[in-house]
Amino acid sequence: MLVLILAVVILLLVGGCVCVFWTARGDAPRWARGVAKATLLGSELARSASRRPRSQQSNGDD
Template sequence: MLLLILSVLVLLVIGGCVCVFWAARGDAPRWARGVARATLLGSELARSTSRSSRAPQSGSDD
């Protein structure tokens, strides 16, 4: 079951990347531009989350 969920997730990510590439070329339909926008937004959210988790904690370990 876990393998199925991960496979679907990978396919969604690949599909999103294809839509970003298609939209960047300029000849994508409206739905593909929407998927590309959602993919780019998701990547920005993931990047900001990973940046905030790597930020140094206040306080000292001395």
């Protein structure tokens, strides 16, 4: 079951990347532009979450 979920997630990521590429070429339909926008928004959210300072973590100076 876990493998199936992981496979679906990977297919969605690949599909989003294809839509981004297709949109960058300039000849994508409206639905592909929407998927590309959602993919880019998701990547920006993931990037900002990874840059967030982790003030809750201990640094070993306890």
